[in-house]
Structures are given as C-alpha cells and as structure tokens.
Amino acid sequence: MILKPSETTHFDNLHGGTGSVIIEKTLQPGTVDGLDLFAKVTVEIGANIGYHEHIDDSEGYYILSGEAEFMDSDQSVRKAWPGDLCLIVKGESHGIVNIGKEPLIFLAVVF
Template sequence: MLRHPDEMEIELAEKLRGGNGIVNNRHLFKKEELLAKARLVAVTTLPSGASIGFHRHEKEEEIYYIISGKGQVVDEDQTKEVYPGCAMLTGNGRGHSIINTGDEPLVFLAVILLFS
C-alpha cells in the first residue's frame, strides 16, 4: 500500500499528555490498516517550545527516530539531548517525555507496538 503525503490524516493535539503547545501527528497508516499489532505509525512535529508530557507505556513499546530539529527527552529519570539520527525505545512500564528546545520544528517518526 502506498500513501502520498496529501492522503495522510493529520491530527493536531493541544497539550498532549500534559505537555505544551500543539503537536502535529501525520498518520502514515491508521491502526485499522495494519496487520501487525501497532497502534501508532506517525511523523510527529513539535514546534519550538512544544512538548509531549511525561507518560508511561504499559504492555507496549514506543520508538522515536529523530528526523530533524533538536530537543530533550526524559527517559524515565534521565534527561538527554536528541538530534537527527537519534533513536529512543520506551516500554515495559517505563516513561518518557520530549520537548523541542531548538528554533526549528522537531520532527520524528513515532511507532507504538503492542505486546499482545
């Protein structure tokens, strides 16, 4: 299945998970279209200063792959810088958050996989 950018659903979420600003999720595919056990496959864009608040992943894993921009993630209890090429895996009850600390949009691929 091929989907062009203009065919993808865009979801805007304000203060996602208690974060700041508006998050843009471009859904590459809807979960109903996937045969694998996934609930999110999206390119996420955070404007400067925007964030996704701290949250945990129970019975699932979330993968971030940073495409452009820079920011900081909280990985459970550690704060780390992220930039293009960085990948992050959170799951098994662990928590994370992400914030755009740069002047340009922070763009990343976000995939959530379900354990069962």
C-alpha cells in the same frame, strides 16, 4: 503496499505537555499485526509532549530534524539529534521537549 498519511491531528498540551504538536498518521491500529501506529510528529518551537507511561505498548521516536531533550523512564534527560532513536518499552515512561530554534520532527512507531 504504499500507505499515505490518512489523518492529521493538531494537539495542544499533549499528555500534559505545553504548546502545539501535529501528528500525521500513516498507519492505524489493525492495519499490520504488531504495529499500532506509524506517524510523523511535529513538535512546535518551545513545545513538548508531557511525560507519560506506556502500559500496554512500546514506542520509538526516530528524530528527523530539530533538537530535543528526551526524558527517559528513569527520568534522566538526554539531548536527542537527527538520526537518534529514542526508545521506550512496555511499562516505561517518557517525554520529549523541543529545545531548538526550529520545529522538532520525528517518526513515531508504536508497537
């Protein structure tokens, strides 16, 4: 099976964050058991995805390019670079900020 991006959405202030985020969904809920989302996410320069909780699912961000600060469930902040996987499990919270001079691009998987 080969899936192509099926939906591109532009968000301002996602999860109470600031700035613009573009989400290109390739996998929609119900396509594959156990996966709710597979998407390429672009966080514009200076933008962020606000700190939010995952009550019913887990999520991973695999950083492709850019530089980020990732806020973990314990509210500690760590830098994230290309090749890093930022993982939050069910019941935890997270947020991410683009701190670089280029768009932050990562793959998001919700399961």
